[in-house]
Amino acid sequence: MNNQKQQKPTLSGQRFKTRKRDEKERFDPSQFQESIIQGLNQTGGDLDAVTKFLDASGAKLDYRRYAETLFDILVAGGMLAPGGTLADDVTRTDVCVFAAQEDLETMQGFAQVFNKLIRRYKYLEKGFEEEIKKLLLFLKGFSESERTKLAMITGILLANGTLSANILSSLFNENLVKEGVSAAFAVKLFKSWINEKDINAVAGSLRKVSMDNRLLELFPANKQSVEHFEKYFTDAGLKELSEYVRNQVCIGARKELQKEIQEQVLRGEPFKDIIFYVKEEMKKSNISEQMVITILWSSVMSTVEWNKKEELVTEQAIKHLKQNSPLLAAFTSRGQSELTLLVKIQEYCYDNIHFMKAFQKIVVLLYKAEVLSEEAILKWYKDGHLAKGKSVFIEQMKKFVEWLKNAEEESESDEEEEAEADEES
Known part of the structure; x- marks a missing residue:
């Protein structure tokens, strides 16, 4: 009976499932392995010859069925047993990543081999991703040099788009994280990746698969802080990755804060x-x-369903902001914060067309409510404004700014008169 057959141990979920029509033919990768290793050994390690051999063999050998074996050989030189060791009795080849020289040029050459193979046999794409995920789970079974080469080539393949950043999920494996293997491997991987592209490209790839907020998970729970991450990666020469992660955490905190303020x-x-x-x-x-x-400005303005009529929306906005002005006033203790708020109001009125005529009325209200000072308004008017709708808003503010300037001059002359009177007495 079928279920009494002795099955070889495999990492669960990693072997490719056979299709119904293939079941008659026994799954036996050893013959496939012999053919691949023999062909690789005949290339003498010339990577162009390797590419040509793999290209031609795809027509004769069942790559679809033995994808895992194929990739095991190209990376490690032979079929891997669970845990990442090469079985003693397997034939092996030195034409593989693990036996190659540990330098960038060699790894770029091997990356091209994978790249061309997968471009030629598109169906191998998913299998290759599964293979890399598996190899990352096997990291403890590899030597330091093998890990370094795997990190380098993975970084290159992430940079050229052959792999998706999804593969990083394997590095969050509890045992790898606990023993510090994940973080040490990630340093080498990110160095290679950033070296091929730049931090913005890396950020884009991480964002695409929602990995951008998970990098702290490379450390155990008690060390999952931005401070720890920054120190570890900056000391390893990856300051830009540290800054990126800090920024991501800040963005997350800001989104949370906005959501909470809105609800309150x-x-x-x-x-x-x-x-x-x-x-x-x-x-x-x-x-x-x-x-x-x-x-605060975004939170306060998003708690209202605004009227679509321009004349009514101004009235509505003034009433709403008058009620909430104490909240805004609590966080404009610095001139720079006031200017930031003014620019934000300008942006809001420009982006929401019904508010175009409301700008001046909002600013005057917030001046009276002591949210904005005359210095901040004059600074905005002079050179602190944005280009968005500049002429419209400057025109709206003209009379009020003149009034502010006159009031300032009057108070200055009053002070001078008082000072003179003091001197005379």
Whole structure:
């Protein structure tokens, strides 16, 4: 009976499932292995000859069925037993990644072999990704030099798009993380990847598969902090990756903060409670007041269903902002925060067409509510504004700015008169 047959141990889920019509033919990769190894050995290690041999063999040999064996041979020189060791009795070849020289040029050459093979036999793409995921789980079974070469070639293949960043999920394996294998391997991998492209390309690939917020998982739970990540990767010469991760964590914290503020405003929580919560979050996540005022503005403005009529929306906005002005005032203690808020209001009025005529009224209201100071408004008017709708908004503000300037001059002359009177007395 079929289920009494002695099956060789395999890593569960890694062997390719056979199709119904193939079941008559026994799954026997050893003959396939012999053919591949013999052909590789005849190339004398010339990678162009390797590519030509693999290209031609695809027509004769069953790559689809023995993809895992094929990739095991090209990486490790022979079929791998569970855990990543080469079985003693298997024939092996030195024309493979693990036996190659440990330098960038050699690894780039091998990356081209994989690249061309997968371009030629597109159906191998998924199998190759599964193979790399498996090899990463086997890291502890490889020597230091083998790990380095695997990290280098994986970085190159991620950079040229042959692999997707999905394969990194294997590095979050609990045992690899606990023993520090994941982080050490990731350093080499990211160095190679960034060397081929740059940090922006790396970030794009990570974002595409939602890996951009998971890199802290390369460390055990008690060390999953930005500080620990930064120190480890900066010391290893990957400062830009550290900065990228810090930035990702900050973006995550800002999104969380915005969501929470919106909910608190909608629930009608007392301002003092919201202000206390925001100040605690600022300390905890190291968020600046300028960033907070931007978040607050967006949160406050997104809690209302705005009227579509221009004349009604201004009235609605003034009423809403008057109610929420104490909240904004709590986070404009610095001139730079006030200017940031002004620029944000300008952007908002420009992007939401019904608000185009409301800009001046909003600014005047916030001036009266002591959210914005005259210095910040004058600075915005002079050179602190954006180009978006600049002429429209500058024109709207003209009279108010003139009034501010006159008020300033009057108060200055009042002060001078007082000073003169003091001197005379």
